[in-house]
Every structure is written in structure tokens, then in C-alpha cells.
Amino acid sequence: MTVPKTSVLVLDSTEPEPLARFYATLLGATVEPAGGDPDLLFVTGRCGAFLGVRRDLGAAPPSWPRPEDSQQAHLHILVASDALDEAEREAVSLGARPVAAVPNGTLDRRTDLRRYTDPAGHSFVLTAAPPVTV
Structure with missing residues (x-):
């Protein structure tokens, strides 16, 4: 039997409180504090x-989207397709910065996926x- 898990x-940040508030909002x-x-x-x-x-006082932000660097990890935040524009406005108003990814020299023009940095x-x-299928 597998132990439940x-x-x-976990994102590293020199200032975890404002970053946690950004994502919470x-x-x-x-x-919430993480216990001990x-x-x-x-x-x-x-x-x-x-x-x-x-908190990691030595944390440095990722350098993506530079073409020679990978994202290493990123979050996918799922939103109803008809709410993407509203979610985008909300994210940007909280301090998110839009990122234009340029894979292989062409812009990704999909409207169902919007890239940002926190x-x-x-x-x-x-x-x-x-x-959702039932």
C-alpha cells in the first residue's frame, strides 16, 4: 500500500512575503506559515x-525567455477559456509581466495560452x- 502523499x-525568492501575497491574490x-x-x-x-x-537570500530570477535558456519549471494556471482576458488583466494589475516567447524565431500567437513572469x-x-468530461 502506498503511503498517502x-x-x-516551492519557488525561491529573496522576499517571499510579497511573492506569496501575489500568488494568493x-x-x-x-x-500560511509552513509550520516549523x-x-x-x-x-x-x-x-x-x-x-x-x-526565502533564499541568494535567489536569482530565471533568465528565461532568453533563447539559450530553459524555463526549468513554470506554473500553469488553468482558467475558463472565456475568462482568459479578465485573468490576464488581474495578473498584470498584481505585478505580472507579460513575456513574448519566440520559439524558433516565430512568435507564439495562441490566444489560449498567455506567458508571464511573476x-x-x-x-x-x-x-x-x-x-471537463463526465
């Missing part, structure tokens, strides 16, 4: 932790949620 992606969640670690915050919602943000430089996308 859960996982959470964007995701309609709250910021004073340098770790969890962004939590009804279903538990969405994301962790950890205020600390981590990449994330807003993308249309897949249809």
Missing part, C-alpha cells in the same frame, strides 16, 4: 497548498482549462 512546487488563496520553517510560506486554498515560497521573475502561464 501530496506535493507542492491571483489564485484566491491565503498565505520560518523561511517557508504556503499559498493555500480549499484543497490545501497550491504553492510554497521559500514579480520575482518566475515564469507562469494562464491557459484555458481543458473541458
Whole structure:
């Protein structure tokens, strides 16, 4: 029998409090201390932790979207397809910066996927949620 587990992606940041508040506001969640670690915050919602943000005084933002660098990791935030424009306005008003990815020299012009960096430089996308099948 497998022991029940859960996982959470943790982002490093020199200033975890404002970054955790950014994601909590964007995701309609709250910021909670992570128990015994004073340098770790969890962004939590009804279903538990969405994301962790950890203090790392040496953290440097990723250099993506430079063509020679990879994203290494990024968040996909799923949104109803008819709410993408509203979600984009909300993210930008909170401090997200739009990113124009240029794979192989051509712009990605899909409207169902929007690329950004958070205020600390981590990449994330807003993308249309897949249809739910019952």
C-alpha cells in the first residue's frame, strides 16, 4: 500500500512575503506559515497548498525567455477559456509581466495560452482549462 502523499512546487525568492501575497491574490488563496520553517510560506486554498515560497537570500530570477535558456519549471494556471482576458488583466494589475516567447524565431500567437513572469521573475502561464468530461 502506498503511503498517502501530496506535493507542492516551492519557488525561491529573496522576499517571499510579497511573492506569496501575489500568488494568493491571483489564485484566491491565503498565505500560511509552513509550520516549523520560518523561511517557508504556503499559498493555500480549499484543497490545501497550491504553492510554497521559500526565502533564499541568494535567489536569482530565471533568465528565461532568453533563447539559450530553459524555463526549468513554470506554473500553469488553468482558467475558463472565456475568462482568459479578465485573468490576464488581474495578473498584470498584481505585478505580472507579460513575456513574448519566440520559439524558433516565430512568435507564439495562441490566444489560449498567455506567458508571464511573476514579480520575482518566475515564469507562469494562464491557459484555458481543458473541458471537463463526465
